[in-house]
Amino acid sequence: AQKVTQAQTEISVVEKEDVTLDCVYETRDTTYYLFWYKQPPSGELVFLIRRNSFDEQNEISGRYSWNFQKSTSSFNFTITASQVVDSAVYFCALRRGTGANSKLTFGKGITLSVRP
């Protein structure tokens, strides 16, 4: 069975602080994909990143970075120098690999509040 755990439910930081959102996953598959989505107050779900299980390279995109560690089944997301516009709910998601069911299994989400 697929499972995604986002143990942090709410995080509040002051603008310009760095913040890390944790994601731990469970799967028996050797091939799988991990995702992060952002849900701002307006409600839409915005795709941020996708990683496959064979690519453990960390990724940086502007103020965003992701740390994928298969050894600990974690795919953590760090926002550097947070801004008020980063306030949103962030979801980590897992999908099985090639040829398997395409559904996304989501974590419960982490509500991030960035105060001015």
Next chain:
Amino acid sequence: DAGVIQSPRHEVTEMGQEVTLRCKPISGHNSLFWYRQTMMRGLELLIYFNNNVPIDDSGMPEDRFSAKMPNASFSTLKIQPSEPRDSAVYFCASSLGREETQYFGPGTRLLVL
């Protein structure tokens, strides 16, 4: 480029009424997904289509829910009769193929009184 389009954005109806949610996937995408978001259960897949064919409908709550995809550019999710517990945000997503990234529409916020 236009993203996934959903209509209506908001729907308020009374228990027992039929509700139809609509989705237009991104042009060229051949996989379409319907998800539901509630406070209690979070985001969960209801059904998905590949090349207009339903592949997995195991998430559809019960017979009151049905989904169709008559062509590559349109899908509907119908609830008949609706119940208060169906109140949720319903998202449609599409992807270039089953293996590709899913892009979500803005969602339909449904309230059943």
